[in-house]
Amino acid sequence: MARPKIPLLSRDRIRTAALALIDRDGLPELSMRRLAAELNVQAASLYGHYPTKDDLLDDVARGIMARVDTSAFAAGDWRHGLVSWARSYRAALATHPNFVPYLAAGPGTREENLRAADAVHGGLITAGWPPREATLIGAATRYLVMGATLGSFSRGFVDDAHLYRDRYPHLDQAHLLRAKADEIDADSFELALTAFVDGLSLRYPPETATAERLS
Incomplete structure (x- = not known):
């Protein structure tokens, strides 16, 4: 045989x-x-x-980062571009949370990383953001995504009502969080992303905002 x-x-x-x-x-x-x-x-x-193992990890990182989509910046709307990029970024990382620390600390020399950074930075500058502000926005969005994928807040709780209710009166529903972790994780990310973009809109360069209103 x-x-x-x-x-x-x-x-x-x-x-x-x-x-x-x-x-x-x-x-x-x-x-x-x-x-x-x-x-x-x-x-x-x-x-x-x-x-080397680092060569392997870099290749794994390239495969994950290749799923991140920055194409929405091409339309010229920085808000849509930023939101679409952040959602795509989170989706790529959220399926492999154990690998996120490597992506967070790894070298910034991978083609996929640099291509994404170039698209984001270029899209923001084209929309009217000064280069320094564009850099800060890109970095802040990355922090938001990384933080949202490193771990789950809701899964940190256990299904034991008495553990929370008897000692922490404002956490009397905390035992229900774990069962709804996916929903809470997704909704909390969307809340943070929306608040972030809304806050950025208040800082948007006045000359660009005026031009948009007149167009």
Whole structure:
């Protein structure tokens, strides 16, 4: 009887397995030896595709960041561009929260990161924001997205009414939060994003705002 075939090792297969391991066990648990065991190969086999673990992590990061969409800035409406980018950014990161720390601390040399930053910065400047303000807005949006994907506020609570109700009277419904975590996480992000963009509108360059009103 022929032996069952083991799928050929490829960068795509390695990357997929690495991300699955990180999603399941956390970023600190990833090692080339452990990943090789997951793939039923020797660790040396991985190095022909990725010379170092950082090379692998950078490739995983590129795959995630490639899902971030900045195309809405092309329409010229900075509010729509910013909101669309932030939602796309959160959606890309929220499915892999264990990987977010690497994206937050990783080097800013990846093509996908630089392409997105260029589109955002250029879109804001084209809309009338001064370069420094555009830089701050881009950074602040990134902080908002990263914070929204690093962890879940609602999942930090447990389903035990007495734990909260007896000692914290204003948290008498806290035991219900975990069951509605996805809804609360999404709605709280939208609330923060809306408040952020509304606040930026008050700082919008007066000369540009006047031109918009006259057009």
